Amino acid sequence: MFSRIAHIVRLFAAGAAVACACACECAGALDDVGARAQTRTPPPALARPQPRPPAPPADIPAPGFTQVLQSEFPERKFPGLQEILHQGLLDGPTILMSQWNAAAAAQDARGYGGRASLLPSVSGYLQYGPTYEQHQGDGAQNRSLTALIYYVSFYQPVYQWNVMTNNYQIKQLAQAMSERNITETRRLLAIDIRRRYFDIILTANALDLARKNMERFERDHKETEQAIADGTLAAGAIDGPNQSIQHAKPEIMNLENTLASLKQSLAQVTGLPESTIDKIPDEIPALPEAELHDALSALSAPASLPPSSNLQNQGDNARIAQLILANDKKRLYPRFGINLNVAEQSRTANYTNEGTRYVFTTWSALVQVDWTLFDGFGAQAARRASVERLKAAEANRSLTEKQEGNDRRAEVAALQVRWEQLLNTERDLARTRGSMELTEQDFKNGTASARQAEDTRVAYENTLRGVNGAYSARADFYMALVKCLSDRGQDPVIMALQQ
Numbered sequence: 292m293f294s295r296i297a298h299i300v301r302l303f304a305a306g307a308a309v310a311c312a313c314a315c316e317c318a319g320a321l322d323d324v325g326a327r328a329q330t331r332t333p334p335p336a337l338a339r340p341q342p343r344p345p346a347p348p349a350d351i352p353a354p355g356f357t358q359v360l361q362s363e364f365p366e367r368k369f370p371g372l373q374e375i376l377h378q379g380l381l382d383g384p385t386i387l388m389s390q391w392n393a394a395a396a397a398q399d400a401r402g403y404g405g406r407a408s409l410l411p412s413v414s415g416y417l418q419y420g421p422t423y424e425q426h427q428g429d430g431a432q433n434r435s436l437t438a439l440i441y442y443v444s445f446y447q448p449v450y451q452w453n454v455m456t457n458n459y460q461i462k463q464l465a466q467a468m469s470e471r472n473i474t475e476t477r478r479l480l481a482i483d484i485r486r487r488y489f490d491i492i493l494t495a496n497a498l499d500l501a502r503k504n505m506e507r508f509e510r511d512h513k514e515t516e517q518a519i520a521d522g523t524l525a526a527g528a529i530d531g532p533n534q535s536i537q538h539a540k541p542e543i544m545n546l547e548n549t550l551a552s553l554k555q556s557l558a559q560v561t562g563l564p565e566s567t568i569d570k571i572p573d574e575i576p577a578l579p580e581a582e583l584h585d586a587l588s589a590l591s592a593p594a595s596l597p598p599s600s601n602l603q604n605q606g607d608n609a610r611i612a613q614l615i616l617a618n619d620k621k622r623l624y625p626r627f628g629i630n631l632n633v634a635e636q637s638r639t640a641n642y643t644n645e646g647t648r649y650v651f652t653t654w655s656a657l658v659q660v661d662w663t664l665f666d667g668f669g670a671q672a673a674r675r676a677s678v679e680r681l682k683a684a685e686a687n688r689s690l691t692e693k694q695e696g697n698d699r700r701a702e703v704a705a706l707q708v709r710w711e712q713l714l715n716t717e718r719d720l721a722r723t724r725g726s727m728e729l730t731e732q733d734f735k736n737g738t739a740s741a742r743q744a745e746d747t748r749v750a751y752e753n754t755l756r757g758v759n760g761a762y763s764a765r766a767d768f769y770m771a772l773v774k775c776l777s778d779r780g781q782d783p784v785i786m787a788l789q790q
Contacts, residue, residue, distance in 0.1 A: 356586035360776060361783045363583065365485055365769045368576050372488050375568075376784050379484050379561030380477050389469075389476040396469035400462035408448070408455050415443035422637060438637045438650045445631040446659070452621040457614040464607045475600035478777055478785050480560065485773055487557045489766035491571050494553055496756040498546040499573070503752070505543060507745075508535040575762045575769075577717065587710055590775075591703050597780045599695055605688035612684040616677035622670035625662040631655070702775040709764075709771040716764040723747075723754040 366373040380386060399405060418440040425433050448455060512532035518524040554568045598606075632655045663670075727747040733739035755761050776782060 356589035357776070357781055359582055359586040360590065360772060361781065363578055363769075364773060364776075364783060365488070366784065369488070369572065371570055371572070372485065375488070375557075375561055375563065376481060376484055378563055380481060380784065380788060382562050383480055383560060384562055385476055385480060385560065386473070389473045393466070393469040393473055396462075396466040400459070400466045405459045405462035409459060411445060411447040413443070413445050415441065417441045436637055436650075438635075440635055440637065442634045443632065446628055448626070448628045451626040451628075452624050454618050454621055454626075457618050461611050461614050464611050468604050468607050471600050471603060474785065474789070477788060478600075478782060481782060481784050482770075482774055482777055484557065484561060486770055487553060487560070488571065489575070489770065491550065491553045491557065491568070492573060492575055493763055493766060494546060494550045495571070495573050496762060497758065498543065498550055500752060500756055501539060501543045501546055504749075505536065505539045507749070508532060508539055512536060575765045577761075577765065578713070578768065580714065580717075583710070587707060591707070594779075596699060598692075599778070599780075602688070602691050602695055605684070605691045609681070609684040609688050612677065612681040616674070616681050619670065619674040619677045622673065623663055623666065625660050628659045628661075630657045630659045632657070699779060702771075702778060706768075706771045706775045709768045713764045713768045716759075716761050720751075720754050720761045723751045727751040 366376055401407060419438075421435055421437045423433070423435040424431075512529070515524060515529050515532050519526055519529060554565060554571075557563075558565045558568050632653070634653045635650060636653070637650050727750070730739050730744050730747040734741060734744040753760060757763070773782070777785070
């Protein structure tokens with residue numbers, strides 16, 4: 292028994308010495324696999340974009356005009372929105388799912404087909420117990436044997452034309468894209484949360500206006516009823532107030548349902564309780580014209596922008612396609628490895644049913660070669676398909692790079708349009724406010740009726756809080772500003788989370 296253990300120890304000591312050299316090569320491959328992705332010079336069409344430079348701290352988001360624009364982000368005006376963003380971007384359901392996907396990708400890179408395939412593998416089985424042979428017609432005697440039967444195998448890949456290291460690098464690139472997706476998911480969610488926040492404010496204002504209009508319609512209804520009772524109006528005059536009330540009721544119901552749905556959806560995407568969402572204010576502050584004018588003008592100047600997450604992913608996809616093509620070219624190449632085995636079996640010396648049965652231990656140290664000589668032209672078809680996929684990946688990356696530059700310029704132009712529209716709306720609001728103040732003064736002086744003063748107040752409220760009012764124009768500009776800077780990698784909330 293001790294001699295068997297000594298033999299096993301000697302065999303695996305020799306195997307360890309052989310595997311040590313292989314492991315050194317594999318370790319070098321593991322250390323170099325990420326470095327090769329950075330140092331190997333691919334064709335120009337496959338050149339990966341440079342990594343995004345570290346973002347400055349959130350308190351000093353960026354120098355110059357960018358800092359001025361970031362200071363006007365809506366969370367700087369709404370402390371409640373700042374808290375919703377902070378919690379939603381850390382624990383929101385979509386953020387958690389993207390983090391889980393990234394964690395799974397990290398384990399895939401370490402598992403089968405990735406790092407694990409470069410390392411040795413050991414397998415085997417163990418059996419112990421009695422066996423009994425019963426013979427009939429062959430003249431042999433029945434016999435029994437109690438034995439320990441086992442098999443142990445040690446395999447270390449030695450050289451496979453970089454196929455396994457390429458597979459490992461593919462897994463690493465997939466992991467990098469999954470981790471990058473966390474930041475991109477946060478960025479898009481930050482935009483979405485702000486948009487939903489403004490939608491709630493605008494819908495709440497629309498509902499308040501609709502309820503005030505209903506109060507006015509009901510007051511008109513009572514006054515008309517009184518006039519009919521006094522005989523100053525015909526009975527048919529009540530149709531107008533009735534119709535106004537009938538049309539206003541479903542509008543109010545629809546706005547109430549919409550507001551409740553908006554609050555519920557914001558709570559869902561952020562993972563916050565609905566009680567937090569109920570604390571949203573009902574006003575949208577104006578923006579400073581003087582400070583923003585020069586900053587918006589400077590924003591249209593040409594600038595070197597960091598690559599987006601989408602563009603980086605396209606570059607990684609092209610690199611993956613290149614690695615797959617390199618592997619497909621070597622499908623019919625021989626693959627080499629070292630296989631160490633220890634097996635113990637029960638049999639006769641001449642492998643017949645006659646004679647004494649013994650327990651034999653077999654030791655082997657083998658160089659293993661796996662070689663597919665012909666696969667029905669499958670390797671050729673796979674190689675050609677990979678070439679076409681590589682062409683598509685390169686073209687997609689090139690088109691994305693060109694399109695992003697066009698999109699950034701278009702966003703700046705759209706932001707300028709929103710700014711001019713906002714200025715026009717603010718001028719209309721100022722004129723309406725002036726008219727209201729003059730009419731109210733005339734009412735105090737007795738030269739205008741109470742109904743005229745009320746009409747000007749209603750006109751001002753509609754210009755401020757109506758569907759196309761100042762609040763709506765301000766919200767549109769805030770969101771255009773957020774999207775423009777966020778797409779340029781300058782969202783202060785995301786930059787703070789990256790620190």
